[in-house]
Amino acid sequence: MRIVVASGKGGTGKSTVAANLAWSRAQEASVTLVDCDVEEPNLHLFFPGDRTAAPVTRPVPDFDEDHCNHCGECARFCRYGAIAVLKDRVLFFPEICHSCGGCTLVCQHAAIAEKPLTVGKIEERHPLPGLRLISGVMNEGEAVGIPVIRAAKEAAAGDGTVILDSSPGTACPVIETVKGSDVCVLVTEATPFGLHDLKLAAEVVSSLGIPACVVVNRGCGDELETKAFCRDQGLPILMTIPFSREIAAVQNRGGLISRDLSDWRSAFAGLYGRIIAFEEGRR
Amino acid sequence: MSNNLLDIMKLCVTAKANDVDALAEERFGRAPYFAIFDEESGAETTVQNAGAAGAGGVGVRAAQTMVDNGVKVLITGQIGGNANAALSAAGIEVYEYRAGGSVKDAVAAYRAGKLSRIL
Numbered sequence: 001m002r003i004v005v006a007s008g009k010g011g012t013g014k015s016t017v018a019a020n021l022a023w024s025r026a027q028e029a030s031v032t033l034v035d036c037d038v039e040e041p042n043l044h045l046f047f048p049g050d051r052t053a054a055p056v057t058r059p060v061p062d063f064d065e066d067h068c069n070h071c072g073e074c075a076r077f078c079r080y081g082a083i084a085v086l087k088d089r090v091l092f093f094p095e096i097c098h099s100c101g102g103c104t105l106v107c108q109h110a111a112i113a114e115k116p117l118t119v120g121k122i123e124e125r126h127p128l129p130g131l132r133l134i135s136g137v138m139n140e141g142e143a144v145g146i147p148v149i150r151a152a153k154e155a156a157a158g159d160g161t162v163i164l165d166s167s168p169g170t171a172c173p174v175i176e177t178v179k180g181s182d183v184c185v186l187v188t189e190a191t192p193f194g195l196h197d198l199k200l201a202a203e204v205v206s207s208l209g210i211p212a213c214v215v216v217n218r219g220c221g222d223e224l225e226t227k228a229f230c231r232d233q234g235l236p237i238l239m240t241i242p243f244s245r246e247i248a249a250v251q252n253r254g255g256l257i258s259r260d261l262s263d264w265r266s267a268f269a270g271l272y273g274r275i276i277a278f279e280e281g282r283r
Numbered sequence: 284m285s286n287n288l289l290d291i292m293k294l295c296v297t298a299k300a301n302d303v304d305a306l307a308e309e310r311f312g313r314a315p316y317f318a319i320f321d322e323e324s325g326a327e328t329t330v331q332n333a334g335a336a337g338a339g340g341v342g343v344r345a346a347q348t349m350v351d352n353g354v355k356v357l358i359t360g361q362i363g364g365n366a367n368a369a370l371s372a373a374g375i376e377v378y379e380y381r382a383g384g385s386v387k388d389a390v391a392a393y394r395a396g397k398l399s400r401i402l
Binding site for chain 2: 072075078079080081082083084085086087089091093096143
């Protein structure tokens with residue numbers, strides 16, 4: 001079972017939901033939590049402790065000046081502007097290279113091979129007996145986090161229950177995180193901006209063919225427009241987390257409401273059960 | 284007069300439109316056009332910047348256009364880090380023009396020695 005937590009708008013509570021869902025599930029069975037927000041991973045803040053790390057690489061061109069005649073074909077092909085060919089040498093800008101491999105294909109002089117470039121790392125922690133936390137961490141200055149997201153997902157590929165925490169937005173990193181999941185939990189807040197981005201995120205998840213349900217965070221009981229949208233789109237709201245000072249205080253010290261507030265442990269266990277039941281009902 | 288094309292001095296000004304009389308553009312990688320002046324022959328041409336609307340890497344692609352057109356001196360408002368590296372490696376001199384005038388105004392200011400070299 002692969003559950004992905006996404007949102008559209010940032011700051012709605014994806015990581016809160018993912019971390020608490022994982023913590024409460026880990027009391028019952030083994031679960032793997034994957035932080036796919038590789039530009040700003042934060043789930044480890046809820047679960048401090050020892051970690052191991054392994055590098056993530058992507059292929060980039062390796063130019064052989066002995067074979068290169070500076071024809072410039074590779075630079076003309078590169079739509080990302082990562083290669084400049086001067087009269088006497090080739091300049092390569094790895095940060096803007098997308099690792100498409102096209103330059104190696106168009107080179108008629110066998111002057112371009114590929115070499116690995118480290119673009120980030122995968123950190124692993126075991127904060128609880130039943131919980132494995134995998135965090136993708138992209139190197140600063142890198143333009144594209146996809147290889148790190150892919151590596152983080154691969155690290156959890158053999159695990160039975162996986163909860164993935166997505167980055168905000170609806171662009172490539174979100175799609176890379178969401179695709180292949182069994183069910184998506186969209187976390188929203190009952191603001192106009194929250195609803196606007198919920199609509200965008202719901203459209204992306206729907207076009208990927210993944211059933212989606214909703215958690216409303218910081219609810220004040222008046223989220224009528226959000227409820228109407230969810231009803232129209234067939235998105236069940238499986239939990240509403242109220243706008244509460246008590247919850248905010250736990251969050252602000254890096255705590256977990258499922259662990260630190262007695263009612264919320266059973267609430268998140270219940271949420272997990274409802275997500276599973278929803279997914280089974282949509283098969 | 285030299286017959287070596289590479290010795291012919293070519294001057295480029297980033298331009299807002301497809302005209303050597305257009306307003307000078309302050310951006311380099313995202314300049315819509317490049318106005319190129321051949322100081323030897325007096326030829327005036329414009330080159331469209333194919334990468335102007337690209338998502339990224341526009342500075343490097345614009346620098347490649349300078350190299351491909353044999354430009355030795357570039358007059359523009361500002362250049363980014365990657366363009367800086369490419370222009371610097373290619374030995375292209377860069378002068379700053381931000382007075383808001385036309386391409387020809389920028390050329391006149393350069394010839395009068397009024398522009399400061401930024402690369």
